[in-house]
Amino acid sequence: MSWTDERIDQLKGMWERGLTASQIADELGGVSRNAVIGKAHRLGLQSRPSPVKANEAPRKTAAAAPPPPVRKPAPEVEAPRTVAAPVAPAPAPSRAPAPAPTAPAAPAAAPASDDAPTPTPQPRIISVGPGGFLRQGPGDQQAPIPPAPPRRLVPAKPSAEIAGKTSLLDLTERICKWPMGHPGEPDFHFCGEQVNPGFPYCVEHCGRAYQAQLPRGTRRPPPPLPFGGPRVR
């Protein structure tokens, strides 16, 4: 895979939205986590909290000059943002339910007397597809991208139903991918158990996913539930 403009845009977007390099990597596909990080840096994307780069000059109790394990005389080029200060813990504004008071006045009694053209209320035909997805007609296409982000984007908070559940983004090679519920439902999630090594599911769900191959001619045991069958929870 190569870094097409499109893929680079995706990378930028996800990186800025705070997805981890791993997530971005398998979202894009065809690239490794390292590739994503490498590309991000080459693009000059802002670095993010790294576990390995907490502070700058942590001179330990080494009395003598510490042996310079320096691999390379790093170019002194450095941003003027010299925050040599003793890493004061930034006053992290707790994400409390504190509504931004600076929010532009709500359009409560918005004097709509302006010349806004009446948004012709056309009859909308909306149907619900499998899984609860809304079907859109050709004319229902939204503008490709909502106009400039109104405010700082905050990672979507998981809905209450899904809290603590295993979501699509949580899946890795060692997490059971057995779906719980049905796509489109508010509480749809994945099993999330430790995987049965070598399989995409945990031991229990492997038992559900795989049937032993029986010798020809033998009578089939209890038929498994058909996929479209009664919902089992």
Add this chain to the structure above:
DNA sequence: CCCTGATTCGC
């Protein structure tokens, strides 16, 4: 162990 991002360096 798993994860994370940063950096280096051969290609």
Add this chain to the structure above:
DNA sequence: GCGAATCAGG
């Protein structure tokens, strides 16, 4: 420019 290998902290 690319990304595997490596490093190093959580």
